[in-house]
Amino acid sequence: MGIFKREKSNKENVQSKSENAADKPLDSNATDNPPASNATDKPSDSLLGQVEADAVGSVFPSALYYPHTREGRVYVIENAQETHLDPNECPLPPYPLRLGYGYDAKQGKWFDERFLKSGETVTNRMNAALSADGFSVPAGGRVLEIGCAAGRLTRWWLPRAQDVEVWGVDLRADAITWCQQYLAPMNFITNTTHPHLPFEDNHFDLVYAGSVWTHIGDLADSWYLETRRILKPGGRAFITIFDDHSMETCMTKGEGDVVSEIQKIDDSHGILSKNYGMVVEGTSLQRTRVIHRTEYIRRKLEAWFEVREIVPEAYGWQSALILRKR
Numbered sequence: 124m125g126i127f128k129r130e131k132s133n134k135e136n137v138q139s140k141s142e143n144a145a146d147k148p149l150d151s152n153a154t155d156n157p158p159a160s161n162a163t164d165k166p167s168d169s170l171l172g173q174v175e176a177d178a179v180g181s182v183f184p185s186a187l188y189y190p191h192t193r194e195g196r197v198y199v200i201e202n203a204q205e206t207h208l209d210p211n212e213c214p215l216p217p218y219p220l221r222l223g224y225g226y227d228a229k230q231g232k233w234f235d236e237r238f239l240k241s242g243e244t245v246t247n248r249m250n251a252a253l254s255a256d257g258f259s260v261p262a263g264g265r266v267l268e269i270g271c272a273a274g275r276l277t278r279w280w281l282p283r284a285q286d287v288e289v290w291g292v293d294l295r296a297d298a299i300t301w302c303q304q305y306l307a308p309m310n311f312i313t314n315t316t317h318p319h320l321p322f323e324d325n326h327f328d329l330v331y332a333g334s335v336w337t338h339i340g341d342l343a344d345s346w347y348l349e350t351r352r353i354l355k356p357g358g359r360a361f362i363t364i365f366d367d368h369s370m371e372t373c374m375t376k377g378e379g380d381v382v383s384e385i386q387k388i389d390d391s392h393g394i395l396s397k398n399y400g401m402v403v404e405g406t407s408l409q410r411t412r413v414i415h416r417t418e419y420i421r422r423k424l425e426a427w428f429e430v431r432e433i434v435p436e437a438y439g440w441q442s443a444l445i446l447r448k449r
């Protein structure tokens with residue numbers, strides 16, 4: 124057993140200050156704010172509070188990520204690892220690491236099957252869109268998910284983990300430690316907010332990120348270029364963003380509080396009437412939200428990639444950019 128307890132059932136559990144509380148307007152896949160804490164999964168709980176506190180106002184909070192609370196001077200990662208090749212059989216992460224996915228706010232309950240299904244749906248949509256673009260990851264190929272958290276999407280690569288080298292990275296060491304323990308034989312590492320990843324040039328066939336650039340305000344361009352560096356020529360990046368289509372869908376179909384959230388930003392900054400290219404709201408690491416005008420991001424990225432497609436509603440209301448490295 125690793126540092127995190129394996130969840131056996133969908134028993135009552137709660138998540139404290141959820142990262143996804145902030146995600147909600149832009150991540151329609153994620154569910155509503157889980158309730159306030161008496162969570163049993165302490166590591167992530169207290170970590171988030173600490174990271175949040177330390178990250179605010181810090182330009183490079185890159186050394187703040189530990190798989191434990193920062194109160195003690197010693198931490199232990201147990202020598203444990205489980206290997207599964209069936210995404211449905213493999214353990215589910217503890218609730219605090221699920222970032223609200225699979226939580227039903229109205230019922231105040233977590234649903235394991237929703238957590239699983241939501242990840243499978245996004246992964247299937249991505250693979251279908253890539254296939255429509257004439258691309259698939261070959262046997263012997265390499266795939267990287269940036270911002271994988273506790274592997275909600277990555278786990279759907281398990282059936283191919285014998286013939287594809289799969290990697291996941293995230294800023295959250297607590298989630299990455301869990302993935303290392305329970306999602307072997309795939310590979311996971313913690314990265315930082317610096318736009319650098321420890322991989323060689325021209326390394327991956329596919330790099331994807333679901334609802335990550337929707338939270339990267341500073342250094343977003345450098346993250347695109349870092350992604351380009353590690354992609355093989357001809358390889359694809361699949362990156363979801365909140366764009367014109369997302370905004371329109373959100374305003375026409377969105378639930379009341381989602382619309383009012385955007386309305387609030389509009390009231391203070393008048394974004395809806397402005398000819399904006401990119402709107403970054405919030406300065407803290409966990410709570411930044413980024414909205415793009417589709418033509419702005421297309422124009423920018425065309426200088427660096429071949430923009431093959433912008434797929435609407437690829438991830439909830441988020442659209443996905445399919446980028447090809449020339």
Ligand SMILES: C[S@@+](CC[C@H](N)C(=O)[O-])C[C@H]1O[C@@H](n2cnc3c(N)ncnc32)[C@H](O)[C@@H]1O
Pocket residue numbers: 146150222224269270271272274275276292293294295314315316332333334335338339
């Ligand atoms: C909304 S969650 C999505 C998690 C996962 N992609 C999914 O769909 O289940 C965003 C994740 O991106 C991570 N993240 C944000 N900026 C990042 C960066 N520069 N590098 C790696 N991970 C990042 C956050 O820590 C968080 O786990």
